[in-house]
Amino acid sequence: MAPVYLALAVLTLVLILLDLASVRWAFPLDRHLSHLMIRARTREETKLMHWASVVGGPYGIIIVAILATFGLAVFGRPLDAVFYLMVVVLSVAYALSMKVLTARKRPNHGIEKQRTYSFPSAHSLTSAVMYISLGILLAGSLIGDIVLILCIALVLAIGVSRVYLGVHYPSDVLGGYVAGGVWVWIFLYLVAGT
Numbered sequence: 001m002a003p004v005y006l007a008l009a010v011l012t013l014v015l016i017l018l019d020l021a022s023v024r025w026a027f028p029l030d031r032h033l034s035h036l037m038i039r040a041r042t043r044e045e046t047k048l049m050h051w052a053s054v055v056g057g058p059y060g061i062i063i064v065a066i067l068a069t070f071g072l073a074v075f076g077r078p079l080d081a082v083f084y085l086m087v088v089v090l091s092v093a094y095a096l097s098m099k100v101l102t103a104r105k106r107p108n109h110g111i112e113k114q115r116t117y118s119f120p121s122a123h124s125l126t127s128a129v130m131y132i133s134l135g136i137l138l139a140g141s142l143i144g145d146i147v148l149i150l151c152i153a154l155v156l157a158i159g160v161s162r163v164y165l166g167v168h169y170p171s172d173v174l175g176g177y178v179a180g181g182v183w184v185w186i187f188l189y190l191v192a193g194t
Contacts, residue, residue, distance in 0.1 A: 049164045050165065061088070065088045068081075092126050098175075103117050119175055121176035123168075124180065127159075131155050132155060132184050133187045134147075
């Protein structure tokens with residue numbers, strides 16, 4: 001019965017995200033918050049935000065996912081490694097599918113060139129899944145708890161970087177975090193079920 005509830009939770013999330021992407025009030029608020037952040041840009045902050053974006057982007061996701069999966073397998077947690085890699089890969093597919101379904105255009109003031117749609121932020125969604133799931137797996141000791149806190153801070157920095165760089169609206173990042181949270185929940189369900 002639990003897989004049915006899981007499927008319903010994912011379906012409900014899809015519907016909520018589709019609805020959020022089409023809400024009319026989100027656009028003026030998104031634009032206002034984006035412009036506030038863009039007007040405050042400095043050269044030094046832009047460099048930091050660029051690096052945060054890289055860590056949450058395709059190269060960062062691939063490198064960290066491979067290293068984490070390998071590390072979990074080597075240290076005697078092969079099932080966690082399999083579930084971790086599976087959830088990360090599926091979250092990337094989910095993010096890209098949602099972009100196609102919502103087809104929301106990106107802001108026109110981005111520093112970086114982007115070829116995909118805007119909603120949800122795939123950087124926010126996949127980094128939330130990847131880093132927070134890894135942090136949860138490592139939590140339980142003082143060092144593991146510190147790693148979890150650092151993972152959460154990194155995910156927040158990645159989301160802020162996407163708005164700062166002008167390639168996403170704040171609601172894109174929020175949608176990514178919501179969807180990422182559901183994927184983390186799915187991951188925890190899979191790990192606890194083993």
